[in-house]
Amino acid sequence: MTEWTAEGLPTDVRGYLRELTERILAVFGDRTVGxxxxxxxxxxxxxEGSDLDVQAAVADPTDSEVATLVEMINHEALVCPAAGLEFVLYDQAVLIDPVAPLRWSLNLNGGPQRSPSVSTDFTTEAWFWFVLDLAVVRDLSVALHGRDLVDVVGMFSRDVQIAAIADSVRWHAxxxxxxxxxxxxxxxxxxxxETGTWGSKPEGLAWLASTGRTPEQALDLVEALPGLSPHSNP
Structure with a gap:
């Protein structure tokens, strides 16, 4: 397990993340994978203005456990010191050999600058956000508890990742x-x-500039790529 270091995070944010993790553990106990x-x-x-993005995987979460977790970690129950919390819960089984769309168990958002939303139906949200979140952060996540993300989440196929990129760009448009x-x-x-390397958005812009191309050219290239058919997994 990668030891959690919160270097650079405010004290209240570090405390919030610890308490959030403890509440997840209080519901799922030793079935909490990460x-x-x-x-x-x-x-x-x-x-300032950043969200906190937290994801968790547990073994065999039940509907009642998910409902209990919502009661324990929503913004009214646990006040988020950042702009907002974006939290996704997965059953460990769907992450071993992931396909799109991902069948997450809970998607919860809220905070002082975010409208509260809670969903347990994976069909209600745009599929590509969840694929991109996990694909991009494989080497950029911090384990707050349990196993490293890369040891729990399998690799998405290249085609799925490209479809997610294309659909996300079209969504923004x-x-x-x-x-x-x-x-x-x-x-x-x-x-x-083009390189097989994920990174932050600023890193992507710096790379693009190094190739002599503009964001508008990148948009044209990506928007022309195929997305995910509603009834297929690339």
Missing amino acids: VWLIGSAAYGGFA AHVPDGPSRGANAARGLRFI
Whole structure:
């Protein structure tokens, strides 16, 4: 297990992550396979306005256990000191040899700057966010408890990852065409497509600039790629 280090995180954030982990363990006990911090807080990019992205895997979660966890970790029960919490719970079994769309058990969001949402139906959310979260962070996650993410989550096929990149870029075009993440998301995705390397969005933009291309060119290239058919797994 990678020892958890919270270097650079505020004291209240470190305390919150410890308490969040303890509450997950209180529900699932030794069936908790791993709890992981991902996103900016895991690789030194946490700043004011950042979310905390946490994912967990447990063995055979029941509906009643998931409902209990929601009661214990929603923002009213456990106040998030960051802009928000984005939390996803998985049954360990779906992560061993993952396919798309991923059948997560709980997707919970909330916080002082985030609208609260709770879902236990994986068909209600855009599939690509969950694939990208796990694909991008394989080497950038921090274990808050249990096994390292790379030892629990299998590799998605290259085709699934490319489909996720393409569908995410098209989603941005449809929903937030002027958003700051659109070009950066395309640059990061194109870097993976051409080099096989994932990284942060700023790293993707830096790589793209080194190739002499612009975010607009990356968008054109990625948007032309096939996405995921609703009834197939690439």
